[in-house]
């Protein structure tokens with residue numbers, strides 16, 4: 303005969319591995335490990351409104367960063383400028399297809415997937431319902447996140463600017479500033495909402511309490 307036993311949701315401390323129960327937090331509260339005082343969970347005051355606003359802003363700056371030129375070069379009567387996609391095309395034409403693909407993935411595809419996914423999740427949650435494929439979409443956001451490397455691209459632009467400026471007249475384009483703004487906004491999004499907070503909203507609107515599971519014995 304099967305009976306059901308209620309089991310609590312345990313969280314392992316990342317620093318000392320101590321298992322402990324973390325109750326749902328209110329905005330502005332944080333939970334710390336009872337043994338080593340490491341941060342276990344935090345609920346930012348801005349909440350979903352702040353995260354959604356930052357995500358929309360980052361989508362706009364990412365679009366600007368991929369439409370406008372990153373660098374403009376002037377040498378006597380010659381003037382040239384290149385967008386990110388121009389740079390990828392040039393790399394492909396010069397037998398550097400692999401490098402071009404990495405640039406395309408880390409500076410455009412991964413940030414677009416991550417930000418698009420966050421927008422798809424946050425807007426319905428803000429309106430009070432669960433989007434279709436919540437788990438699948440959040441998994442995609444988590445998997446694309448490590449491939450977002452806008453800071454590496456910014457570093458490359460700075461190095462190119464310093465190296466080329468000694469030989470030709472170089473101007474930093476609007477896209478470089480937009481990439482820098484995207485980089486800052488991505489960091490702000492990461493600090494404004496976390497995994498636990500997203501699942502908190504999921505539980506709130508779905509009526510399911512995933513903090514407690516049931517096992518058959």
Ligand SMILES: [Zn+2]
Nearest residue numbers: 315318335338
């Ligand atoms: Zn600990």
